[in-house]
Amino acid sequence: MLSNNTKSRTMEYKETQLSNDAMLDLYRSMLKPRMIEEKMLILLRQGKISKWFSGIGQEAISVGVTKSLETEEYILPMHRNLGVFTSREIPLNRLFAQWQGKASGFTKGRDRSFHFGTQEYNIVGMISHLGPQLGVADGIALAHKLKNEKKLTAVFSGEGGTSEGDFHEALNIASVWDLPVLFCIENNGYGLSTPTVEQYRCKDLADRGAGYGMESHIIDGNNILEVYTKISEIAESIRKEPRPVLVEFKTFRMRGHEEASGTKYVPQELMDEWQQKDPVLNFEEYLIAKNILTNDLKEKFRTEILAEIDKNLQLAFSEDIIVSDATKELDDVYENFEYQEIKPKENTEYIRFIDAISQALKESVKKHENLVLMGQDIADYGGVFKITEGFVEEFGKDRIRNTPICESAIVGAAMGLSINGMKAMVEMQFSDFVSSGFNPIVNYLAKVKYRWDQNADVVLRMPCGGGVGAGPFHSQTNEAWFTKVPGLKVIYPAFPYDAKGLLNTAFNDPNPVLFFEHKGLYRSIRQEVPVDYYTLPFGKASLLREGEEISIISYGAGVHWAIDVLEEMSYIKADLIDLRSLQPLDMESICKSVTKTGKCIILTEDSQFGSFASEVAAQISESCFESLDAPVIRVGSMDTPIPFAKNLEKQYLPQERFKEKLKNLIEY
Structure with a gap:
């Protein structure tokens, strides 16, 4: 309580111009x-x-x-x-x-x-x-x-x-x-x-x-x-x-x-x-x-x-105590997003995956005047992959901002931009470096909507993946760190067409989106892509091939590895599903395929234990058990850090094991 004892108080106050009031x-x-x-x-x-x-x-x-x-x-x-x-x-x-x-x-x-x-x-x-x-x-x-x-x-x-x-x-x-x-x-x-x-x-x-x-x-x-x-x-x-x-x-x-x-x-x-x-x-x-x-x-x-x-x-x-309502709780994890489909026009061009990313960025900066792009070396230098080359000349340094090497505070700054009515993109120079910004992503961006109804209008671009001899700190595909965190959306395209449309949607979505881009695909994969702006929905997988005996589920580079193996084997009896969106996940398409084929194999580039493939496998086992004619098979990379030397990395990655396990599943 406030005491009236003022016997030895010694604080001195200087005269001010303040009024008595x-x-x-x-x-x-x-x-x-x-x-x-x-x-x-x-x-x-x-x-x-x-x-x-x-x-x-x-x-x-x-x-x-x-x-x-x-x-x-x-x-x-x-x-x-x-x-x-x-x-x-x-x-x-x-x-x-x-x-x-x-x-x-x-x-x-x-x-x-x-x-x-x-x-x-x-x-x-x-x-x-x-x-x-x-x-x-x-x-x-x-x-x-x-x-x-x-x-x-x-x-x-x-x-x-x-x-x-x-x-x-x-x-x-x-x-x-x-x-x-x-x-x-x-x-x-x-x-x-x-x-x-x-x-x-x-x-x-x-x-x-x-x-x-x-x-x-x-x-x-x-x-x-x-x-x-x-x-x-x-x-x-x-x-x-x-x-x-x-x-x-x-x-x-x-x-x-x-x-x-x-x-x-x-x-x-x-x-x-x-x-x-x-x-x-x-x-x-x-x-x-x-x-x-x-x-x-x-x-x-x-x-x-x-x-x-x-x-x-x-x-x-x-006031009455709060009555728990599961629907309300779940509905408040994400800001409501009404997806608007913008269909592509007929004009297309044959471009690389990296070009599709660059086009989506440029189109979204034009579309959203309150969008700011931030990242290490993305301004005059154009980023380490040259995705934003020429952006400064077109949009200026206010909106295309080089950042110091400080991932955590930059993610925080992106959150602050959203609080003050703007949109933000942060490029993690390599997805491996996201660990330095992990705390604000999983504890601030992911929880802020649920906690006090403030959305985080932030896109985090995540160049990721191995196969290019980059070693343990530039090769991880760490999507599983984030797919389990309520409040985050995780997108992982395999083709230029999908990359452009989904990235455009990411900038329209008012929720935090982690957008994984396999750098091994940047310059190796080309496709006809619409020249103009278009969007694609989250939570919708793509059925690339149809068959009646086996369902193959993958995303990112794994989709291309699966295609290579199927062509090498001349195997035409498989459904091949490219997830594209990991969170939200299209379980409807997955279950429809597995119910039809009765067999399922899931391919991920991530190390297998605790991978996103494990979650998909668990959900299939729970939802499609009575339709299964064989165990659900997961194939992932070795449970080691990613090695540098070519032969070691080849052993680490799952392509050869996928081919072997696919053959075993066919024969099961």
């Missing part, structure tokens, strides 16, 4: 989250909320930063930034419902505490992995810059989060691209129980700004007047001269990381020292001494806030 507003705005927190701590002990991350003692930062920004400027807060939400005047009943897992909250009971965002209030909440939101802020700010909007984006991190790679990646991107981002570090002394002396060795975290050519400041995070006036000045400067600024707020965490953690690891003298720097009580004392705040007005504020808290708590408590 403005200072009273700052005081009331800090008092409100403090009183809410005090109530929440009581409810936590009563078991009426499940968890609480306290920001007591840090209110001046959240309130001061939020009040310094315009309401349409995005803020990306963290656990201890309740003052951001209350200063943006989010109805308390919705906040309380959120913390109780009620339907009128912001995540329909699917996530807790401050793990949510809201476009209505221009707030983008955190995920537990902390770092990705810094890259998201870059993307939001980039969208403002591309739209010539004089706005900035503020994003928060604790001092512990500055050790994550995402922090350094995001600062580097913001610096290189001159993005209007205000990076706010709340240095509150401890990352859970680990003190700052065990987290970093620089004197001040603000010093890290110099390494990125970035302006930086240190601010007393408990002094509301210093926070508000200094951040207001910085924010106005950023609007006039877009650039990133790093601010370190010196403060302290007066309670545990979360309430169950406690504070036994904190020396008592340190707690006592910071207790005397309480931002609410110090400012209250200052205002009383200046005859700006009276005891009667103070009590009036407290009475009004308490009444607001109690009223909205009753609204949240009276």
